Structures are given as C-alpha cells and as structure tokens.
Amino acid sequence: MGRTNVIDGSKLAAALRQRVGEIAAQLHRETGIMPGLATVLVGEDPASQVYIRSKGRACTASGIAAFDIRFPLDVAERRLVAEVERLNRDGRIDGILVQLPLPAQIDAQRIISVIDPAKDVDGFHPFNIGRLWSGLPTMVPCTPQGCLRLLRTVHDELSGADAVILGRSNIVGKPLAALLVAANCTVTMVHSRTKDIPDICRRADILIAAAGRPRMVGAGWIKPDASVIDVGINPVVGPDGRNRVVGDVDYEPVAAIAGAITPVPGGVGPMTIACLLLNTLLAACRRRGLPDPLL
Numbered sequence: 001m002g003r004t005n006v007i008d009g010s011k012l013a014a015a016l017r018q019r020v021g022e023i024a025a026q027l028h029r030e031t032g033i034m035p036g037l038a039t040v041l042v043g044e045d046p047a048s049q050v051y052i053r054s055k056g057r058a059c060t061a062s063g064i065a066a067f068d069i070r071f072p073l074d075v076a077e078r079r080l081v082a083e084v085e086r087l088n089r090d091g092r093i094d095g096i097l098v099q100l101p102l103p104a105q106i107d108a109q110r111i112i113s114v115i116d117p118a119k120d121v122d123g124f125h126p127f128n129i130g131r132l133w134s135g136l137p138t139m140v141p142c143t144p145q146g147c148l149r150l151l152r153t154v155h156d157e158l159s160g161a162d163a164v165i166l167g168r169s170n171i172v173g174k175p176l177a178a179l180l181v182a183a184n185c186t187v188t189m190v191h192s193r194t195k196d197i198p199d200i201c202r203r204a205d206i207l208i209a210a211a212g213r214p215r216m217v218g219a220g221w222i223k224p225d226a227s228v229i230d231v232g233i234n235p236v237v238g239p240d241g242r243n244r245v246v247g248d249v250d251y252e253p254v255a256a257i258a259g260a261i262t263p264v265p266g267g268v269g270p271m272t273i274a275c276l277l278l279n280t281l282l283a284a285c286r287r288r289g290l291p292d293p294l295l
C-alpha cells in the first residue's frame with residue numbers, strides 16, 4: 001500500500017477559478033461581454049447565506065458580475081416564478097442559481113423547471129438532466145463535475161473502475177452516476193434502503209460519499225488503495241465545544257487505508273464553486289453562439 005494521496009481541492013479550485021478569470025477577462029476585452037450570475041436566496045438560513053456570500057465573492061474575483069436577489073421565508077411561489085421569468089429575460093444575466101432547499105410552500109421542481117435551460121448553471125433543469133444522461137453537451141451540475149475533476153487528478157483512466165456512490169439525490173448522487181457511467185465506470189448507487197452498504201463499499205475502487213451523515217464511512221468500508229471522495233458537509237460541535245464541519249468519511253482511519261482521499265473542508269466544496277463560475281462562463285459563451293472556452 002502506498003502513501004495516501006490527499007487531493008487538494010482548494011488548490012485545484014484556485015487554479016480553475018484563475019483560468020475562468022483569465023478567459024472572462026479576455027472575453028470582456030474582445031467583446032465587451034461580462035458574464036453575469038444571479039443567485040436567488042429565500043429566507044435567512046445561515047449555511048445558505050454563507051454559500052451565497054462565497055459564491056458572490058468568487059464571481060467578483062473572476063470577473064463575473066454577481067446579482068444577489070433575496071426574498072423573505074414566506075414568499076409566495078408565484079412571486080418566485082415571476083422573478084425567475086424576469087431573470088430569464090434579463091440580458092445581463094447568463095446564469096441563474098436558486099439556492100436550495102426552498103421552504104415548504106414552494107415546489108422546488110416547479111421553480112427549477114421555470115429557469116431557462118440555457119441559464120441553468122446548476123444543471124438541475126429536467127432538459128439538462130436528460131441531455132446529461134444522453135451524453136449530449138449540457139450544463140454539468142457543479143458538485144458532481146467537481147468530484148469528477150478531482151478524481152481525474154489521481155486516475156489517468158476511469159474506464160472499468162468499480163465506483164460506488166453513497167446517496168441518490170438529484171443534486172449529487174444521480175448526476176454523478178451519469179458522469180461516471182459516461183466515463184465507463186461500473187456504477188453502484190447505495191441509499192437508505194440498501195442492504196449491506198459496507199460490503200458493497202468494500203468492493204469500490206472509487207467511493208463517493210454523499211449521504212449527509214457525519215463520519216458514516218469507516219475504515220472497514222474501504223478497499224485498500226481505493227479513491228475516496230467525501231462530498232459531505234456536516235456541522236458538528238468539536239471536542240473543544242466549537243462548531244466545525246466534518247464530512248461523511250471518518251477521515252484519519254480511512255486515509256490510512258485509501259490510496260487517495262479528499263479532505264473536508266478543502267476538498268469538494270471549493271471545486272463546486274469553481275465549477276459554478278465555469279458554468280456561468282460557458283453559459284455566457286453558448287448564449288451568444290461563441291465556442292466553449294477550452295479548460
């Protein structure tokens with residue numbers, strides 16, 4: 001067993017953001033176009049506020065105009081639909097991101113379906129999901145895209161690898177399965193109704209944990225030298241009584257067995273934001289019939 005390769009998501013994300021920034025600057029110089037991202041936040045959930053703030057800051061640093069739109073928790077669904085329709089028509093906006101989860105009175109799928117697929121930088125619109133599964137050019141959802149980019153730094157070839165995804169959500173597990181199938185992996189998805197999860201995980205060359213359960217994945221679940229991607233972001237109170245964030249993977253014992261692993265924080269999280277910037281840049285180019293920038 002070799003030394004564990006800790007995949008530095010912060011460093012990879014910084015490089016991707018810089019590249020997006022360079023291409024956005026060139027686009028602006030040559031055409032006067034500045035890509036624009038509108039984020040829509042309903043309510044005052046502290047975690048969502050942190051995400052929205054960091055997305056806004058990342059946009060500004062990469063030369064993307066950020067439009068921060070907020071609604072109170074009790075906003076009516078029709079008001080939100082009207083706002084998304086307005087953003088669809090607004091020529092300054094290339095990407096629309098509605099921060100999930102939404103409050104109970106709002107049907108999130110309805111809102112996602114109203115977003116113009118060309119501006120759907122999260123890649124959650126059914127049209128874009130269908131294109132993803134069909135292997136057609138689309139907006140690749142940011143977190144799964146980030147996972148794949150991280151995996152590619154340690155796997156020259158993914159073809160034939162046994163990949164297990166823990167979690168089947170629409171935003172992580174399912175689109176990631178589409179990407180890994182397209183990369184010729186043999187994909188197994190496990191979820192809350194799956195029998196013998198540890199046994200299935202132990203067969204994985206690649207294990208992606210996206211269950212939202214702090215430190216659920218223990219060392220006994222890991223095949224020696226497997227690559228482990230930890231998507232989980234779980235707030236916990238540390239032994240010192242302070243709030244911190246841990247992943248779905250019990251990091252130290254798992255790192256001792258895995259061949260490669262992503263830390264939390266500093267793994268998938270920063271890549272998600274970098275991929276959001278990239279998708280906004282792609283949307284800005286595609287909407288105007290320009291070729292995809294090479295990245």
Ligand code: NDP
Pocket residue numbers: 143166167168169170171172173190191192193197210211212213231232233234268269270272
């Ligand atoms: P969801 O709650 O939507 O989905 C969780 C999935 O995990 C479900 O499919 C669920 O199964 C499964 N699951 C939950 N508990 C168990 C269990 N005990 N055993 C087996 N399967 C289980 O979560 P998300 O996909 O939205 O997010 C997952 C995690 O990733 C969270 O910690 C979230 O904060 C984080 N996240 C991180 C991002 C990043 O940028 N790094 C971005 C998005 C999410 P079932 O379907 O049967 O209920």
